[in-house]
Amino acid sequence: SLNKIQGPPWSSWIYGHLREILLPSHYGEHESKWQSQYGSLYKIKGAFGEDRLMVSDPGALKQIMGDTETFVRSDHHQQIVLSLIGDKSLLYVQKGDHSRLRGIMNPAFSPANIRALPPLFRNVSERMIEKWEKKRTTLRPNQPFDVFHPLHEVTLDAIGEAAVGYLFHAEKDGEEYARSHHNLVALSSTRSPAGILVDAILPLLPHFIHRALLYLPTPELRALHKNRTMSARVSTRLIKSKTAALREGFGDDKDLLSVLVKANTLKDGAPKMTSLELAHQIPTAVVAGQGGTATTLVWALYELAKNPDFQHKLRAEISETGPPDGELSYADLERMPLLNALVKVNVVFLVSELFIQPSPQEVLRFHAGLPVSERVATKDTVLQLSQPITSTTGEQLSSVAIKKGQFIFFCPLVVQQVCPALPTIWGPDAHEFKPSRWLKGTPYRGQAMGPYSNLLTFLQGPRMCIGWRFAITEVQVIITELLKRYSFELPPNVEIHCNVAVTLIPVTVDGGDPALPLIVRPVESSV
Numbered sequence: 001s002l003n004k005i006q007g008p009p010w011s012s013w014i015y016g017h018l019r020e021i022l023l024p025s026h027y028g029e030h031e032s033k034w035q036s037q038y039g040s041l042y043k044i045k046g047a048f049g050e051d052r053l054m055v056s057d058p059g060a061l062k063q064i065m066g067d068t069e070t071f072v073r074s075d076h077h078q079q080i081v082l083s084l085i086g087d088k089s090l091l092y093v094q095k096g097d098h099s100r101l102r103g104i105m106n107p108a109f110s111p112a113n114i115r116a117l118p119p120l121f122r123n124v125s126e127r128m129i130e131k132w133e134k135k136r137t138t139l140r141p142n143q144p145f146d147v148f149h150p151l152h153e154v155t156l157d158a159i160g161e162a163a164v165g166y167l168f169h170a171e172k173d174g175e176e177y178a179r180s181h182h183n184l185v186a187l188s189s190t191r192s193p194a195g196i197l198v199d200a201i202l203p204l205l206p207h208f209i210h211r212a213l214l215y216l217p218t219p220e221l222r223a224l225h226k227n228r229t230m231s232a233r234v235s236t237r238l239i240k241s242k243t244a245a246l247r248e249g250f251g252d253d254k255d256l257l258s259v260l261v262k263a264n265t266l267k268d269g270a271p272k273m274t275s276l277e278l279a280h281q282i283p284t285a286v287v288a289g290q291g292g293t294a295t296t297l298v299w300a301l302y303e304l305a306k307n308p309d310f311q312h313k314l315r316a317e318i319s320e321t322g323p324p325d326g327e328l329s330y331a332d333l334e335r336m337p338l339l340n341a342l343v344k345v346n347v348v349f350l351v352s353e354l355f356i357q358p359s360p361q362e363v364l365r366f367h368a369g370l371p372v373s374e375r376v377a378t379k380d381t382v383l384q385l386s387q388p389i390t391s392t393t394g395e396q397l398s399s400v401a402i403k404k405g406q407f408i409f410f411c412p413l414v415v416q417q418v419c420p421a422l423p424t425i426w427g428p429d430a431h432e433f434k435p436s437r438w439l440k441g442t443p444y445r446g447q448a449m450g451p452y453s454n455l456l457t458f459l460q461g462p463r464m465c466i467g468w469r470f471a472i473t474e475v476q477v478i479i480t481e482l483l484k485r486y487s488f489e490l491p492p493n494v495e496i497h498c499n500v501a502v503t504l505i506p507v508t509v510d511g512g513d514p515a516l517p518l519i520v521r522p523v524e525s526s527v
């Protein structure tokens with residue numbers, strides 16, 4: 001039982017601590033405080049008095065993410081994927097089906113295939129820059145413009161071109177599909193107390209009512225159904241045309257879906273996907289791959305805008321690397337220390353001695369990845385901790401028994417900043433914000449927590465992000481292309497807040513619409 005587990009007092013039976021976690025004025029402010037007070041596993045309340053666990057102990061997290069039969073994504077998450085994509089999505093399937101599909105898809109995301117993608121990412125960056133140029137010429141000098149939405153557009157284009165071979169700008173239904181996707185992103189970019197309650201009530205209803213509610217004529221559900229219909233139509237067409245192209249001997253496209261379709265047609269005895277399974281992975285890549293990458297880029301530009309000196313040094317690194325035509329290869333991108341420190345710092349340790357931000361709010365602001373992840377236990381089990389916690393009676397607990405149905409939260413970005421167990425992994429200066437640690441080789445020891453530089457941003461275990469290499473390469477290319485061309489500056493008197501939604505989004509007034517207004521100048525006139 002969780003009786004002996006400490007946790008913060010709660011003031012609302014209806015909301016428990018959900019408002020503090022999902023609607024804070026600064027992401028992570030409560031979790032960091034609670035973690036320092038109660039250790040790396042503590043009890044909080046969900047809605048209607050439900051006990052939930054917040055876990056940041058690295059050992060327990062490894063167990064939770066490693067054992068995908070005992071710890072599954074919540075019913076609520078599954079229902080959303082089911083209604084948005086379908087039951088063959090990698091995000092939805094479980095157990096044997098998951099390992100089979102993952103085994104077939106992993107090779108498409110291998111370094112060898114990602115290495116071919118920088119030219120495709122450059123194509124989409126060039127199209128974005130063309131649009132920005134048209135826009136800029138309509139602006140007064142130093143008039144800011146919003147980069148949030150264009151960065152969401154370019155990442156949708158990138159997923160289209162490099163992951164599934166669908167050119168949103170060129171296909172006849174491309175604009176409609178893009179609008180439908182952005183509409184969904186906009187709807188998921190806000191959170192409210194009422195939304196928290198709906199999310200809490202839905203999983204308590206029997207499945208058939210839950211399913212019936214999905215047909216209510218609300219704007220959100222209409223957007224969801226529209227997107228599902230569009231993506232089903234596009235996916236079926238793409239699979240057909242790629243299979244036909246292969247048959248006719250034109251199967252050398254570099255996008256990952258083409259690689260997958262090609263592997264799927266080989267008569268080599270290896271497990272294969274059905275056409276429906278293949279088709280469901282297209283909206284899966286679009287939905288899972290667009291928002292997180294856009295968020296990383298948005299906050300990278302924000303940090304660059306605040307740090308002109310770093311921006312200048314990174315621009316110099318870009319012009320000194322690679323061939324004279326400036327077309328940086330995968331290998332060039334991988335060997336650029338400042339670029340990669342920015343990506344890692346931005347993905348995780350945002351604030352640093354390079355990016356000096358003394359106020360506690362700034363220190364608590366972590367920008368990329370999923371702000372809050374969740375799992376539910378499918379049976380009674382025991383969580384083993386790598387560092388003991390103190391119980392309500394003062395005992396030291398090195399394991400915690402949990403019951404079937406236990407809801408577990410974890411906040412990867414908070415874990416990476418303030419988990420008390422971190423010194424064993426990152427060294428005695430774990431709590432200091434030091435991007436320079438990334439400039440001196442491998443800054444951590446022990447077992448890796450995640451696939452990319454030991455970071456939890458893409459989680460770990462059998463269900464970790466399959467697209468992490470794709471995302472990092474895309475971010476590297478788009479940042480270098482933008483910095484070759486532009487300088488970025490924050491407009492005076494604009495304060496950016498960081499709101500928690502599915503990802504972390506910038507808003508100019510607390511609770512306002514997502515936006516990142518920046519002054520964007522051609523490089524020649526800024527240096």
Ligand code: HEM
Nearest residue numbers: 090091288289292293296369458459463465466467470471
């Ligand atoms: C910076 C960008 C990205 C971030 C921070 C990110 C993060 C994540 C995280 C945290 C998960 C695990 C979610 C969970 O289990 O609760 C995940 C899963 C997934 N991601 Fe990403 N992702 C990014 C980009 C991408 C891209 C570009 C793609 C595809 C091209 C992609 C495809 C997927 C898929 C298919 C899954 C489900 C994996 C499974 O269940 O086996 N992601 N991602």
